[in-house]
Amino acid sequence: MSSAVVPDHPWLLPGSLVPARAARRTPRDWFVDSLLFLIALGWVLLAHDDAVSGRPEFALNAGPSWLAEIDLFVGLLAAGALWLRRRWPVGLAVATAPLTLFSVTSGAVLLVVLFTVLVHRPLVVGLTLVGWHLATALPFIAVRPDPAMPFWAAVAWTVLFIGIVVAWALFVRARRQLVLSLRDRAERAEAEQQLRLDQARNLERGRIAREMHDVLAHRISLLSLHAGALEFRPDAPPEEVARAAGVIRASAHAALQDLREVIGVLRAETGSEATPERPQPTLGDVPALVAESRDAGVRVSVIDEVTEPAGVPAAIGRSAYRIVQEGLTNARKHAPGAVVTVRLAGGPGEGLAVDIRNPWPVGGPAAAIPGTGTGLVGVAERVTLAGGRVDHGRDADGDFRLAAWLPWEIR
Known part of the structure; x- marks a missing residue:
């Protein structure tokens, strides 16, 4: 018997399995x-x-x-x-x-x-x-x-036929109700997952904005400090005045760059007023992060091929730190005992590449530590806002790989 159910139609008669408005025959x-x-x-x-x-x-x-x-x-x-x-x-x-x-x-x-x-x-x-x-x-x-056929035998056969039709119809009805219920649950689960992903993106944007707020405040304080020195020492030697002016120019340029990033991030309302974390991590804090993971029992191998680590912009360094942090966290959760390889490479003009990989655990990922699956979403949001690109998943060798590229402009 054919179904008259239209799965995508929102108007259903109470207690029925068909829409209030008839659908076109398939x-x-x-x-x-x-x-x-x-x-x-x-x-x-x-x-x-x-x-x-x-x-x-x-x-x-x-x-x-x-x-x-x-x-x-x-x-x-x-x-x-x-x-x-x-x-x-x-x-x-x-x-x-x-x-x-x-x-x-x-x-x-x-x-x-x-x-x-x-x-x-x-x-x-x-x-x-x-x-x-x-x-x-x-x-x-x-x-x-x-x-x-005798009278009562005919009655019995009639009741039997009606009973068979009723039983068959109730079975089909129950099966269709089950299918509709399962479809509704699947749609709700998908909507809830999408909501969790949106919340993760918003939280990550708020976190980035708070980090940039601290950096911007630092830049402006430098501007104020050097401008105050020039005001206090108007008779300073020309060399000192030129040096202070250069610092002010560089700080103002960096502050404008950070301000543009803050404005881009705050286009999404986070509604969070939590106190920002201090101090903000940079690329120079990656060795400490690796040492902390080693203390926790993670076997980490680091390949550092960054040509000018001291010249990495603060925002790019923070993003690289967070990417390494997420990669080590995922390896500790889902591949305990595996050797994690962290590779940092790049330089001014060519960008900063971050690559974290580990062998796929035998027997599938471990389930000892549950995860929400939103950490990689936050990493992707961070890298996208920075103008870079990110990729994660199993590579051709069967290893799990988290790779990101961040732009590193020449200044």
């Missing part, structure tokens, strides 16, 4: 509806032929001859009305309900309509229709007796 729906129509039409012709065959021993509830002709007409109408069962199943059930009292040719149509209402409409409506079918079983057999 090719599968056309096939099923055509097949049911042909089956119903075939039953109409077979039942009428048996009723007028003149062989009572093979007749299907023959009844009076004039009733057989009327039954043929209403059976054909009921078969044609099956094309309306998707749009108006309850209306079709009400319209065909009187046929349960006398019609043999519409028997297949009545069972299909009963099945459709039980599956796609509130259960109370379907059970009411079932009660009507059971209540009309006795009058039907009295009007159209079966000459080849």
Whole structure:
């Protein structure tokens, strides 16, 4: 039996599995509806032929001859009305309900309509229709007796057929409700995961903004200090004045760069007023981070190929530190005992490359320490805001690799 469920349609009738507004038939729906129509039409012709065959021993509830002709007409109408069962199943059930009292040719149509209402409409409506079918079983057999079967045996067979249809319909209904429930859970889980990722991005932006705030305050304090010295010593030698002016120019340039980054980060509201961490880490703090990880039992190998480590911009150094920190944390969580290789390379004009890799643990990642999966999201957000690029995952050798490139301009 075909489904009339539209998964993406938000307006569902209470207690039903179909949308309030009918959907367009799919090719599968056309096939099923055509097949049911042909089956119903075939039953109409077979039942009428048996009723007028003149062989009572093979007749299907023959009844009076004039009733057989009327039954043929209403059976054909009921078969044609099956094309309306998707749009108006309850209306079709009400319209065909009187046929349960006398019609043999519409028997297949009545069972299909009963099945459709039980599956796609509130259960109370379907059970009411079932009660009507059971209540009309006795009058039907009295009007159209079966000459080849005792009265109570015919009643039993009628109840059995109705019971089979009801059981089948309830099974299909329960299965579809389960599918809808699982789909709803999957959509909710996806939405919650997306919310966690957005929160991780916002938290990382707020963290970067707080770090930049401290650096910017440091730059401005240098400006104030040297400007105050010039104001206090207007008669200073030209060499000292030139040196102080150079410091002021460099600090002002760096402050403007940091200010641009702060403005870019704060486009997303974080709503966080937590006290920023002090002091802010730089690339020079990576050895201490590595030593801390070694003390924690992580085997770390460092390859430092940075040409001018003292000239790394503070913002780039902080980002590199955070990337190394996240890579070591992930290795400690998911690959305990593995050797982690940290490689730093680059220079002014070519950028700073950070590469952390470790062998994939045998038997799959360890699950001893649970993670939220948002650390790499924060790293990606940080690198993107800095104008760089990041990549993570298993490489061709089967190792897990976290690689990032950060721009390092020549000053």
